[in-house]
Every structure is written in C-alpha cells, then in structure tokens.
Amino acid sequence: MNLSGGGMSQKTVSHTLRVNGSTHVLELRPAERLIDVLRDRLGLIGTKEGCRMGECGSCTVLVGGRPMLSCLILALRVTDAVETIEGLAAESRPLREAFADAGAFQCGFCTPGQIVRAVALLREGLPLDEHGLRREMSGNICRCTGYMGIIAALRRIQALKIG
Template identity: 70%
Template sequence: MNGEFQIDQKQLPPGTRLIDVLREQVGITGTKEGCGRGECGACTVLVDGRPVLSCIVLAARVSGAVETVEGLAEESTALRAAFARRAAFQCGFCTPGQIVRGTALLRRGLPESEAELRTAMSGNICRCTGYEGIVDALRDAEADDGAAPDVPFADQTWSRTS
C-alpha cells in the first residue's frame, strides 16, 4: 500500500485515522472518540468481524469490511434492550463501543466464566457504572429468544399515559 486513501473519489491525507473518515467524511457519528490513544474503547468498530480501535488505525491500512454501531443496529437489538433493562449505562458515551465489542463476542459465543467475559470486555472502559450491568446484559442477550425488546428505542414510538 502506498499510503493513499480515497473516499468518494477524494484523496485523504496519509495520516487520516479510521475514526476521522467515519465521523467527518462518511458522517457516521455513533463511533465516539474518547481518549484518542486506543485506551478507552469508545471508538471500537469491527473490521472483518474483529474489534479494532478506530482512533489508532490509519484508514489507509484498513482492508476489509468495517462495521459500526449503526450497521449493527438490527443484530444488536437484544443486546441494546438488555443494556437498558440492566441499567448498563448512565452517560452513554461508552455504550456504542460496548455494543460493538459485545456483538463481536456474542457472534462467537461468550466466555463461560465471568472473569473471562470481563477480560474480553476490558478494552472498553465505563467510568459511570462499573461492569456488573454490562456483564449481566451480555448474558441476557446471549439467552434472548428473539422476542421483541420490552424497552423503547429512538426508532420506536413510545408514550406514557397518566
């Protein structure tokens, strides 16, 4: 590879990071930049099904299919519902990265032990909740029978009656 990268027939500078292409060039903003150093996991996306930290990956080095939290919306319905039921988020900043990494783990099967599951998710930091709700949500999603979620999402109509 010669370091050149094009998107929509526009050449990007050689040092352009994958997260910058996703957010600024493509307009996909679900992927968040937290630390910018590959330490927090907020920027996690999948490249050919494997979690990568898009804030430290040069776009020109990416070869394969890139999946973001937006692209996983349908597949991650059970996991998102479980996150809501288990109160696995508060501020929500880390949630897209957690959902992406969690989806990758669910695809191949969660580790059996809680310690192994926590290790598998350790690349994604949550400053608000701790990890019990996240681990519980992953287990719930794994056991989900495909039933419709019992919590509303932004793309669903919801109203409260007094």
C-alpha cells in the same frame, strides 16, 4: 495510487473503504485515522472518541469482523470491510435492549463501543462465566463504572441463547 495537491500536508491518496455495506471512494490524507473518516466524512458519529490513545475502547468498530480501535488505525491501511454501530443496528438490537433493561449505561458515551465489542463476542460465542465476560470486555472502559450492568446484560443474552 493517485497523489494530488501541493505541499506534503496537502497530498491525498484515493482509497476505497467499505463501510456498513456501502463502498466509498475517498481522497484521504496519509495521517487520517479511521475514526476521523467515519465521523467527519461519512457522518457516522455513533463511534465515539474518548482517549485518542487506544486505552478506552469507545472508538471500537469491526474491521474484517474483528473489533479494532479506530483511533489507532490509519484509514489508508484499512482494506477489510468496516462495521460501525450504525451498521450493526439490527444485529445489536437484543443487546441494546438487554443493556437498557440492565441499566448498563449512564451517560452512554462508552455504550457504542461496548455494544460493538459485544456483537463480536456474540458472533464468536460468549464466554460462559462472568470472569470470561469481564476479561473479554476489559478493553472497553466505562467512566460511569457501569460494569455490573454491562455484565448483567451479557449474561441475560447468554441465558436467552442457552435457554
């Protein structure tokens, strides 16, 4: 662990982050959150910050394949591979098309987080009923209340996979 800089607030630690298949060696301040590193240092601005409190899900990324709230994670704690909406572009294409067809977004602010969580769900296997879909997506808030469209999009994907 390399510490450098003057006062406490200036200390940085060298840390390796794997993001969307690329490896980045970064000098990080201890308090830097994963979302700050993704957006401000790596230019991955598809990940959105809403509440900053772990309540809206707009900052969802995959860490080690699991959906995590990047506003609540210190970047220095992250050792597993990170996937953001940018890295999921190809995999999420059918989902994004289903969202568009179902009118599942209005302002679009929550959409990257919704799509990232849905990708994780698809990898695990979508719940079969609407109640299960709503439960699994409940951590992702849509302030435009586009929930009917979001669930309709997931049901469309479900039908494609089953059919």
